[in-house]
Amino acid sequence: MQNDIQSILFTEEEIQHKVNELGEQLSRDFDNRNPLVICVLKGAFVFMSDLVKRMTIPLEIDFMAVSSYGQATRSSGVVKIIKDLDVPVEGRDVLIVEDIIDSGLTLSYLIDVLERRNALSVSIVTLFDKPAGRSVELEPDYKGFTLPHEFVVGYGLDYAEKYRNLPYIGILKREVYAKP
Ligand code: 5GP
Ligand code: MG
Ligand code: MG
Numbered sequence: 395m396q397n398d399i400q401s402i403l404f405t406e407e408e409i410q411h412k413v414n415e416l417g418e419q420l421s422r423d424f425d426n427r428n429p430l431v432i433c434v435l436k437g438a439f440v441f442m443s444d445l446v447k448r449m450t451i452p453l454e455i456d457f458m459a460v461s462s463y464g465q466a467t468r469s470s471g472v473v474k475i476i477k478d479l480d481v482p483v484e485g486r487d488v489l490i491v492e493d494i495i496d497s498g499l500t501l502s503y504l505i506d507v508l509e510r511r512n513a514l515s516v517s518i519v520t521l522f523d524k525p526a527g528r529s530v531e532l533e534p535d536y537k538g539f540t541l542p543h544e545f546v547v548g549y550g551l552d553y554a555e556k557y558r559n560l561p562y563i564g565i566l567k568r569e570v571y572a573k574p
Contacts, residue, residue, distance in 0.1 A: 395557065395560065396560075399547075399548075399565070399566065399567070400564070400565045400568070401564060402562050403541065403563045403565060404562060406562050409562065409563065413444045413448060413538070416448070416519060416536055417445055417446075417448020417450075418448065419536065420445075420449055420519065421448075421451050424453070428452050428487070429453050429454075429487045430455075430456060430483060430486045430488050431449075431453050431454065432458055432489065432490050432491060434493070434500070436550070436558070437551050437552065438521075440558070442455070442491045454481070457477065458477060458504070460503070461473065461474040484513070485512065485514050486514055487513075488508055488515065488516045489517050490504060490505070490508075490516065490518045490519070491519055492521075493521055494521065494522040494524065494551060495520045495522070495523050495524065495532065496524045496527040497527050497528060497529040498528050499530060501532055517535045517536070519534065520534045521549070522537075522539050522540075522541050522563070524540075524543055525540065526542070526543040544565050546564065546565055547560065547563075548560030549563050551563070553570065553571060
């Protein structure tokens with residue numbers, strides 16, 4: 395698996411340091427609001443797990459799964475809810491936890507859904523942001539790192555469902571996804 399990685403962009407230590415900072419900031423901003431923290435499956439599960447351990451306030455968690463890329467490396471623009479929330483969001487302060495924002499299509503769709511369900515507020519925390527890939531206007535409220543316009547894997551992020559368990563973020567060798 396490591397052999398498929400061309401270079402490491404952020405090490406495990408760098409990521410943990412950033413996640414700790416985000417957790418502290420979110421703990422301050424969401425104090426006394428009992429936020430509903432929503433993990434967007436599958437990619438955000440590693441970040442979500444580390445992040446909520448660094449949030450020192452009462453909160454609730456839930457999960458949502460949406461379809462995005464399939465096995466491609468670019469968004470199709472078609473978003474579908476595969477697994478919906480278990481609880482209503484009406485009147486709640488919602489914090490969406492994303493692994494990475496590229497085109498922004500997935501998130502803008504989700505924000506729309508949650509606002510139509512009358513969430514009190516909808517905030518976004520993403521660990522990685524690729525602003526160069528945007529096809530809709532969308533700025534996360536909290537972000538960890540800005541990435542170049544490259545396809546990355548690890549720390550929850552996959553290519554064809556693999557590499558999610560790498561503890562760091564890296565760029566795949568081109569030959570891995572250019573295989574005939
Ligand atoms: P968007 O809708 O913003 O284009 O992309 C949303 C989702 O696509 C992300 O949450 C993530 O699951 C996937 N994605 C976007 N960029 C990358 C990337 O560089 N690597 C991987 N593995 N997934 C990505
Ligand atoms: Mg995601
Ligand atoms: Mg994926």
